[in-house]
Amino acid sequence: MSRTRILLVAVIVAELCVGGLLAVRRLDKASPPLPDFSEVDSVTASEFRRLAANCQTADDWATLGETYLATGFFPEAEACLRHASKLDTKSTEFAFKHAFALERIGRLDEANAQYRSAIDRNHPRVADCWYYIGRNHLRMEQPDLALLAFGRADGLPAAKYELALLAARDGRTARADEVAAQLASEFPNAYPPASLRYRLALTRNDRPATELLSDQFFRRRVPLPTPFDTEVQWVFGTADGFGRAKLFRDAGREAEAGRFVGSEEKLRSALAARWEPEVADRLADVVFTLRRPDEAVRSLTEVVERGGPSFERLWRLGQAYVALDQADKALAVWERAARFASGPRARDLWHDLASWYENAKQPDKAKPLYARAYLIDGTDALTAGRPDDAVRALKQAVEADPQLAHAWFALGEAHRFASRTDDARTAYNQCLKINPDHGRAIRSLKLLGG
Amino acid sequence: MPESAYSGITPERRSNRASTNLPMSQPSPPAVPLPAQARERTSRLTWILLALAVLIPIGIASGLRYLPASSVPVITSQVSHFPPADLAFDQRELGPTPGFRPRITHVRIVDLNKDAQPEVLVCDAQRNRVFLYRPLPNSAWEEIPLGDELNSPAAATPVDLDGDGDLDLVVAGLGSVMPTDETVGRVMWLENTGGVFVNHILLDDVRRVSDVQPADLDGDGDIDLAVAVFGYHHGEILWMENKGGGRFRDHQLLATQGPSHVPIADFDGDGTPDIAALVSQEHEEVWLFKNRGKGEFTPRMVYQTLNFDLGGAGLITTDLDRDGNLDLLLVAGDNLEVNRHYPQPWHGCLWLKNVGGGQFDTHRIATVGGVYAAAVADFDVDGDNDVVLACMFNDWHRAGAASLVLLANDGRQNFSPKTIASRPIYLATITAGDLNGDGRPDVVAGSLYLDTPAPDRIGRLTAWLSRKEPAR
Numbered sequence: 001m002s003r004t005r006i007l008l009v010a011v012i013v014a015e016l017c018v019g020g021l022l023a024v025r026r027l028d029k030a031s032p033p034l035p036d037f038s039e040v041d042s043v044t045a046s047e048f049r050r051l052a053a054n055c056q057t058a059d060d061w062a063t064l065g066e067t068y069l070a071t072g073f074f075p076e077a078e079a080c081l082r083h084a085s086k087l088d089t090k091s092t093e094f095a096f097k098h099a100f101a102l103e104r105i106g107r108l109d110e111a112n113a114q115y116r117s118a119i120d121r122n123h124p125r126v127a128d129c130w131y132y133i134g135r136n137h138l139r140m141e142q143p144d145l146a147l148l149a150f151g152r153a154d155g156l157p158a159a160k161y162e163l164a165l166l167a168a169r170d171g172r173t174a175r176a177d178e179v180a181a182q183l184a185s186e187f188p189n190a191y192p193p194a195s196l197r198y199r200l201a202l203t204r205n206d207r208p209a210t211e212l213l214s215d216q217f218f219r220r221r222v223p224l225p226t227p228f229d230t231e232v233q234w235v236f237g238t239a240d241g242f243g244r245a246k247l248f249r250d251a252g253r254e255a256e257a258g259r260f261v262g263s264e265e266k267l268r269s270a271l272a273a274r275w276e277p278e279v280a281d282r283l284a285d286v287v288f289t290l291r292r293p294d295e296a297v298r299s300l301t302e303v304v305e306r307g308g309p310s311f312e313r314l315w316r317l318g319q320a321y322v323a324l325d326q327a328d329k330a331l332a333v334w335e336r337a338a339r340f341a342s343g344p345r346a347r348d349l350w351h352d353l354a355s356w357y358e359n360a361k362q363p364d365k366a367k368p369l370y371a372r373a374y375l376i377d378g379t380d381a382l383t384a385g386r387p388d389d390a391v392r393a394l395k396q397a398v399e400a401d402p403q404l405a406h407a408w409f410a411l412g413e414a415h416r417f418a419s420r421t422d423d424a425r426t427a428y429n430q431c432l433k434i435n436p437d438h439g440r441a442i443r444s445l446k447l448l449g450g
Numbered sequence: 451m452p453e454s455a456y457s458g459i460t461p462e463r464r465s466n467r468a469s470t471n472l473p474m475s476q477p478s479p480p481a482v483p484l485p486a487q488a489r490e491r492t493s494r495l496t497w498i499l500l501a502l503a504v505l506i507p508i509g510i511a512s513g514l515r516y517l518p519a520s521s522v523p524v525i526t527s528q529v530s531h532f533p534p535a536d537l538a539f540d541q542r543e544l545g546p547t548p549g550f551r552p553r554i555t556h557v558r559i560v561d562l563n564k565d566a567q568p569e570v571l572v573c574d575a576q577r578n579r580v581f582l583y584r585p586l587p588n589s590a591w592e593e594i595p596l597g598d599e600l601n602s603p604a605a606a607t608p609v610d611l612d613g614d615g616d617l618d619l620v621v622a623g624l625g626s627v628m629p630t631d632e633t634v635g636r637v638m639w640l641e642n643t644g645g646v647f648v649n650h651i652l653l654d655d656v657r658r659v660s661d662v663q664p665a666d667l668d669g670d671g672d673i674d675l676a677v678a679v680f681g682y683h684h685g686e687i688l689w690m691e692n693k694g695g696g697r698f699r700d701h702q703l704l705a706t707q708g709p710s711h712v713p714i715a716d717f718d719g720d721g722t723p724d725i726a727a728l729v730s731q732e733h734e735e736v737w738l739f740k741n742r743g744k745g746e747f748t749p750r751m752v753y754q755t756l757n758f759d760l761g762g763a764g765l766i767t768t769d770l771d772r773d774g775n776l777d778l779l780l781v782a783g784d785n786l787e788v789n790r791h792y793p794q795p796w797h798g799c800l801w802l803k804n805v806g807g808g809q810f811d812t813h814r815i816a817t818v819g820g821v822y823a824a825a826v827a828d829f830d831v832d833g834d835n836d837v838v839l840a841c842m843f844n845d846w847h848r849a850g851a852a853s854l855v856l857l858a859n860d861g862r863q864n865f866s867p868k869t870i871a872s873r874p875i876y877l878a879t880i881t882a883g884d885l886n887g888d889g890r891p892d893v894v895a896g897s898l899y900l901d902t903p904a905p906d907r908i909g910r911l912t913a914w915l916s917r918k919e920p921a922r
Contacts, residue, residue, distance in 0.1 A: 008499035012506060019510035026514055030522045035847050039903050072790030072901075073847060079522045104787075105525060106794040139796070141756045169756070191683060198705060202749065214705035218684055221631075235788045274902065277550070306550045308576035309599065340578060340599040342625050342654070343634030379633070406655050437693055439700030 030083055031055075032064055033076045041274040044071070044243025055080075058087035062094055065101065070238035074104045085114075092123035099132070100231060108136040127154035128227035134162060143169070157183060158226035161192055173200050183224065184216075191220040215447055219417070221383065244273050251282065260290050277307025284316065293323035311341035315349040322352075331356055338369075347376040371401030379410050382417065390414035398430075405435035412444060421448050527793045529819040530844050530851040535868035537830055537856060539914035544570060544583050544591045544894065548874075552576055552910035553627055554896025556605045559883030562617050563645070568885050570894055571619075572911060573603035575627050580606050580619065580640065580647075583911070585885070597640040597647035601625045606640075609664040611673050612696070616642040620652075620675060622659040627898070631682040635659035637675065637690065637698075652698050653690065657681030665714040665723040667691075668745040674698075676712040676725045685709050687727050687737075691745060703739055703747055707731040711765040715776045718808035726778055728765035732758045736765065736780060738808055752810045753780065753802055761785050761797060763842070768826040770835050771863050775804035783821035783843050791843035793819020799839060799857065799865075815865045816857050820844035825882035827891035829916065834859040838870070840877035840895050846903065853877050854895060854914065874909025876900070890916040 032052045037045040051064045065080030078101040085094040099114030115129040115136075123129060134149035147166055153159035160179055168176035177200050184193035198213035240249045247270040254263035267283040270276075284299035300317040307313075314337035321330035334353045341349050354369035378394035381387070391414045397407040412427030425448055431441040556573035562582060563569075570583040570591075580603050582594045596619065604624035608617040618641050625634025637653035652675070653659075660680035667674040667689055675690040675698065687709045690698040708731025717724045722741040729735045736753035761784035770777045780800040785791045798817040802810040820843030829836040837857040844851040853875045857865035870893075878898035885892040893914040 002496070005496055005499055008496065008503050011503045012499065015503065015506045015510070019506065019514075022510065022514055023517060026517045030520055033521055033524045036849075039901070039907075070789070072792075074790070074792045075524045075526050075847075079524045083522050104792055105527070106792070106796075107525065135758075138756045139759050143756055146756070169754075195706065202704075214702065217705050221683070223683060232788055239789060275550075276902070308553070309578055311601065336599070339649075340601045342601045342623070342636055343630075343632045345632070345634075437691075437697050437699035439688070439702070442699075443702065 032061065032083075033079050035068075035073045035076050041244045043247065043269070043273040044245070047243045058084045058091065058094065061087060062097065066097065066234075066238055067242055069097075069101055069104065070235045071242065074101065077101045078105055078107075090121065092118050092121040095121060096123055096125070096129065099129075103132070103136065108140055112136050125227065125230075127152075127156050127159070128230070130154070131156055131159050131162075131227050134159065138162070156227065157187065157224050158228075161196070161224055164193075164196060168196065168200060173203065176200060187224060189220050189222050190224045191217050191222065192224050194220050211443065211447060215444075244270050247273075248279055248282070251286075255282075255286055255289075260286050264290065275306075277303045277313075280307070281313060281316070284320070288316075288320055288323065291323075293320045296320040297324065309336075311337035311349060312345060315341075315346075315352065318352065327356070344376045344380055347373050347380075350376070368401045368404070371397045371404045371407060374400060375404065375407045375410060378407070378414065382410065382414050387414045387418040391418070403434055405431045405438055405441075408434065409438055409441045409444070412441065416444060416448065424448060526848060527819055527845045527851075529793050529795055529797060529817050530848065532818075532852055532855060532867045532869045535856040535870045536858070537870070538917040538919055539870060539893070540917060541871060541912060541914050543909060544911045544913050545572075545581070545593045546910070548897070548908045548910035551899040551902060552896075552908070553898045554879060554911060555603065555624065555627070555898060557879045557881045557894050557896045557911065558606065558608075559881045559885065559894065560608050560617075562608055562642075564617070568883055570881075570885075570911070570913075571606055571608070572896060573606050573621070575602040575604070575624065575898070578602060580621060597638075597649045600638060600649065601634065601636070602627055603638075604658075604660050605662060607662065607664060609673055611639055611664065611692075612641065613672065616644075618642045619647065620662045620664055622662045622678070624658045624660060624680075626658060629682045631657060631684055633657055635679060635681075637662055637677055639696065641696075650696055652696070653677070653688075653700055657685060660710045661712050663712050663714045663725075667714075667723060667725075667741065669722065669743055676714055676727075678709040678712045678727065680708060680710050680731075683707060685731075687712060687725070687729075687739070689725065689739075689745070689747070701745065703727075704729075704737065704749060706733065708733055710762070713765055713767045713778070715767045717776055717804060719775070719806070724808065726752075726765060726767070728762050728780065730760070730762035730784065734758055734760040734762050734782075736778065736802060736810075738810075740808055750808075752808070753800075753812055757796060759785075759787070759794065759796075761794065761843075763822045764824060766824055766826070768835065770801055770826060770837075771803065772835060775806060777804045778802040778810065779824050779826065779837065781821040781824045781839065783819065783841065785820065785843050791820065793841075793844050793851075797821055797843075799824060799837060801863070813863070815863070816855070816867050818844075818852065818855050818867050821855075822878050823880040823895075825880045825893065827882040829856065829882075829891055829893075830858055831890060832859075832861070834861050837865065838880060838882060838893050839867070840880040842876055842878045842898065844875070846875050846901075846907075851875075854880075854893070870914060873907045874912055875903055875907045877912075885913060886915055888916075888918075890918070892916050 032055045061080050061084035065077045069077035081098040081101045085098045095114050095118040099111045102111035112133045115133050119126050119129050130149050130153040134146045137146035150159040150162045164176045164179035180193040180196040194216040198217050201209035247266045251263045251266035264286050270279050280299050280303045284296040288296035297320045304313050314333045318330040318334040350369045350373040354366045357366035374393050374397035378390045381390035394411040408427050408431035412424045415424035428441045428445045431438050553576040555575045558571045559568050560571045572581045578599045580596045583591045586592050602624040603621050605622040606619045611618045621638040623636030623638050633655045635656045635658040639650040639652050640647040656679050658680050661678040663676045664673045672692040674692045677688040679686045687704040688700045690700050709727050709729045711728045713726050714723045724741045725739040727737045734755050735751050738750050738752045739747040761782045763784040764781040766779050767776050783797040797819050799815050801813045801815045805811050820841045821839045822842035823840040825838050826835050836859050839855040841853050850872050852869040854871040855867045856870050874897050876897050876899050877895045880895045882891045882893050895912050897909045
């Protein structure tokens with residue numbers, strides 16, 4: 001055989017060997033799971049496919065896993081994060097996220113093993129890992145193991161709270177109360193310690209303490225900080241920044257920056273992928289700002305018909321009618337909304353309807369509605385911890401409608417929170433004159449010894 | 451001597467030519483020129499080899515694209531798929547076509563106009579209304595809105611609240627299906643005025659109200675109310691004392707996160723109605739407020755679990771084992787910890803068996819993912835109580851996950867889950883009763899969508915009418 005042929009045979013053999021190796025590697029190479037996207041909008045589905053097609057490194061796998069987790073494909077998320085952790089066995093973060101994904105599908109022993117792995121690799125959030133291990137032991141109804149784990153969580157307030165709860169269930173009520181009191185003092189706006197102390201008082205039949213602590217429970221507005229807050233943040237951040245949701249988010253940012261044309265573009269793209277009332281509602285807002293109220297009317301009418309008649313949507317529809325000089329149509333939808341509106345978000349509805357009546361020279365109809373708007377201003381200020389502002393607004397409320405019993409009650413609360421007990425009593429009593437069955441006023445008066 | 455493949459070349463010559471072991475001192479044999487044919491065949495072989503050398507990598511590169519890579523295995527839920535139920539049902543939608551993302555929060559089979567004909571009472575949190583569905587002769591159902599629009603009604607119960615002989619409705623005004631601590635909740639009375647219902651607000655400026663149940667709680671002859679204020683971070687359980695003339699005074703029974711249901715019954719057999727309460731949102735407890743008479747109640751926890759993630763979603767009263775004591779059925783399947791749900795291995799149905807004196811023993815009777823509601827009836831007409839479960843948060847990304855599950859009783863309160871239906875999905879509420887007068891209980895369920903599934907998985911108000919013959 002000539003040298004040429006020898007060379008060619010050698011080349012062919014080498015090519016076959018390399019090809020064989022590549023084939024084995026290909027068969028060995030993992031491909032990311034692709035769930036059924038038939039119920040996912042086209043924008044989001046194509047983003048998923050792009051991510052999956054580019055899954056090469058551990059980071060790629062982790063990114064896909066986190067995205068699956070944030071969008072509700074939990075088993076696929078766990079598979080991807082499992083693989084990322086396998087590709088990079090040193091990564092603490094992959095172990096941690098894999099643990100979190102295992103937790104979401106209820107594989108708690110395995111989740112705990114991964115948290116321990118993250119701890120062993122010196123994850124920066126060791127205390128949080130122990131906290132999560134403890135929580136998983138609670139899920140598995142293993143109080144002793146939970147106790148141990150929370151004990152290793154470095155004095156995290158959330159861990160201390162769990163230890164207090166375990167003490168309470170164990171009958172060590174004095175210890176539970178002591179820890180809860182410490183937490184209540186350290187976190188004066190957090191309700192869970194007040195809730196625990198309230199329950200302990202209830203158990204020992206201490207009525208005056210339960211009444212006081214019930215009041216504290218309602219006045220403290222926020223939960224205790226927990227490690228879960230961090231996870232919630234990244235999950236929501238990931239979800240909002242992906243696919244169609246990203247269009248919606250970016251549209252909001254454009255609108256906030258005053259770039260309404262850009263916002264409109266993004267909203268229309270989101271709607272083209274899938275119609276949703278929240279997106280169409282936002283679009284109506286944007287086109288309204290761009291001085292196209294007729295389009296806003298069309299969009300909102302469709303939102304109301306297809307997505308349901310919330311009082312907020314009806315209020316906005318009324319505003320669009322006003323911009324079109326169709327005051328009667330505005331009145332009709334606002335009166336419809338007023339029949340079932342409730343809560344602080346109705347404030348602008350009350351105000352706009354009151355203005356309509358005022359302009360129509362119907363003060364008897366306007367005043368009670370202004371009163372409701374001021375009532376909301378007052379309770380908002382009270383919730384925000386500004387009792388003096390609350391008093392100002394609530395005084396306007398009772399001036400506009402002296403028969404609005406709940407405004408007198410709220411005024412009493414505002415005075416009480418500002419430690420003006422005589423003024424508080426006066427306001428509560430006024431409330432009860434109008435409505436003798438206002439249970440909250442009765443309870444608050446009792447707290448003042450009245 | 452056999453001829454070689456190349457004619458004209460004897461083996462000796464071939465071996466001489468191929469030899470590399472000739473000593474340098476030995477002269478090479480003289481070269482023998484190849485005949486023309488042999489030269490032609492040699493060139494062809496080389497060309498063939500060359501072609502192979504070029505084509506093989508191209509072939510490998512193309513072939514690799516089609517070679518499947520192995521997929522990373524995915525662990526799926528073990529509590530979502532069950533064998534099919536033996537019972538046969540005719541499934542149909544009641545009322546209008548579902549439309550976009552229906553949100554039915556409550557269904558109940560009633561007889562509001564007391565004509566012995568069953569009707570379906572529905573709370574619709576998308577259309578913000580309470581509806582009544584009446585059967586028409588042609589198997590259609592007439593939709594009748596009751597009262598005026600309401601902000602996200604969550605539960606409606608018929609009761610003669612004003613004692614005028616007709617049935618009114620008390621309605622829990624949730625105010626918002628999405629979580630909020632804002633004071634958007636209400637307790638409403640829809641007063642029946644000769645068939646026309648008029649809205650009255652009994653309690654306002656409270657957090658989200660998820661349940662209202664009527665009974666004469668203080669023994670003074672009029673109807674009072676038990677109220678679950680679910681809220682979000684803050685909630686409470688109230689009882690509202692009827693003061694006459696549509697006025698009610700609210701009394702606080704418990705200040706807590708997460709009370710969702712307040713069924714009323716005489717649980718301890720002392721002749722006075724007691725209030726049971728499901729408290730979820732990290733607590734996962736069932737309380738009993740024992741009625742001591744004259745509006746006084748003693749609270750006691752009758753069930754609790756360390757598993758703060760149980761997902762308690764419904765509590766109903768039933769005498770499951772027909773022993774004369776009223777039991778409680780607790781269903782668990784709520785799992786919106788962050789922003790999405792997944793069925794958990796502890797979801798399902800717990801039977802709190804009343805063992806007398808208001809004491810309860812807990813038994814798990816089924817493990818099923820994402821359960822939100824239950825209804826009890828003798829579905830297989832064999833003399834014992836069965837249970838049907840509605841699944842709200844099952845694994846909807848996988849085909850065949852059960853949305854309606856039958857727990858058939860073997861006569862000794864042993865139950866195993868069987869799938870009646872896997873669509874529509876997101877079933878949030880359920881009721882059982884004989885809708886078609888054939889003596890067999892039927893099922894009606896309402897759907898509440900947080901996502902937008904495929905059209906063939908969307909329902910709004912779905913009925914499963916039981917058939918006599920077993921399923922094929």
